[in-house]
Amino acid sequence: MLQGICSERRVAMDQTKIDEIVSEWVREGIHISQETVEYLIWYCNRKMDVCGIENREEYLPLLFKDELKNHLFREYVNATTLLRMQKGECEGCAVFA
Secondary structure (H helix, E strand, O other), X not given: OHHHOOOOOOOOOOHHHHHHHHHHHHOOOOOOOHHHHHHHHHHHHHHHHHHOOOOHHHHHHHHHHXXXXXXXXXXXXXXXXXXXXXXXXXXXOHHHO
């Protein structure tokens, strides 16, 4: 599905670099699926297409590391909100505003 959307300028990222970046989070006890990694690599390539980044091979590892952190943060916020909603602690939250 996502492959059809990717540009012709897609950059493959060195598996060693990916493993190093993901391992930093895994050592902290955070699970990261292969599906998440593949999606984020696609997302980074798409973002570089839209922004017209020329030095893609050098930029991709930096962008991937940042986007992985952002993805994990969004997952944490969403999970925390769901737990609060289940406990009935969100009456004053923006969700119910």
